[in-house]
Amino acid sequence: MKEIKKLNITKSRDLFEEAVALIPGGVLGARKPADFIDGEYPIFLETGKGCRLTDVDGNEFIDFLCGYGPIILGYREDEVDEAVYKQIRDKGFCFTLTQKYQNLLAKKLTELVPCSELSIFLKTGSDATTASIRIARAYTNKLKVMRCGYHGWHDWCVEMKGGIPAKLFEDVFEFQYNNLDQLKDLMATHGDETAAIIMTPFGHPNHEKMQIPNPGFLEGVREIADRYGAVLIYDEIRTGFRLSMGGAQKLYGVTPDLSVLGKAIANGYPISVVTGKKDVMMAASHKLFISSTFFPNSDAFVAALKTIEILERDNVLENIWEKGERFIKKIQAAIDKHDVGAELTGVAPMFYITFKKDETGAHKGKRKDFYTQLIRRGFFFSPFHHGYISFRHTEEDLELTLNAIDESLAFTKQK
């Protein structure tokens, strides 16, 4: 097995050392070295184009993180960026009043997303999940929330509870994806006081294997929400405009009352959405206040409209599913061949290679070896987060990646 040298990441390390004196922890959240493999991965990037990244030391990578999800087309997608430059140059994007693009985007969503009748637009996924809970509470006049999945960094749902008064999350209960009995039990106790059930319609728990819905799971949750009069919210921040143009709700044929979208809708520009049934959404017009200085800025609306236009025109999601199916089938064949305890989960547009958990903790060493080999070979995956495929990954990029996965599995086995 060819020995692959560690990457030179000197400039990344120097910038990080400078950053820790300026910014608590140097970089925020899931961008920290510990969220990859400390000492092996770059920390600062210089540029990206298509599916390729270059870090500040000049190392080049084929990327599968896609900016943690928003990059559905590719980095620096010219048509989207040009539409935004034109908007900024010719019309302007930050005003006291609203520009017309919100109407165009809301209309488009009603065509594409099954639950969409009315929409409100915000900036981040966390903005949207939090707004959806507030709307559900105002609509039902109830307090409690059942949740499944990661919903962002806000007080009611974030995992690390530092700095948050318990009263802000003590009415929120978590259930596991595909565990209908657990939700039934929770609702037997709290159902009459429950405002909302919020869940990712496709299972992508942090750091864990991905899960498609068991037969009857989504239908069962829908039925429980209806029985207790709770608002069913799909958190489609990752799956919206990725699994299908109508999200996982369209793919799996179960329609929630509300849905939140973000990430891929605008290929990297900051915009998120709460969209849903008129009677529930109307609570946002007279029972509560949602407003923020930058929410109406039109640059991100223009980016979303152009991204959706390209997704439809170029059949982007079909392209991703097709090449992705071939790709993940070959990954599975490599995993079977090397038999080192690797496991592939997910679906073609979103997939994850993990290692079978083992009491001795050997899986952690395998994970470290495997992902170290990949990054050294120039393939940017995360050991702690699933990958994505974008439109700009070519068949050749995927073949190069398969070769690297094969070699990295062989290395992990031999070690």
Ligand SMILES: Cc1ncc(COP(=O)(O)O)c(C=O)c1O
């Ligand atoms: C399913 C889901 N919901 C909500 C969020 C929060 O979005 P944001 O990071 O834009 O606040 C994320 C972010 O990764 C997410 O994956």
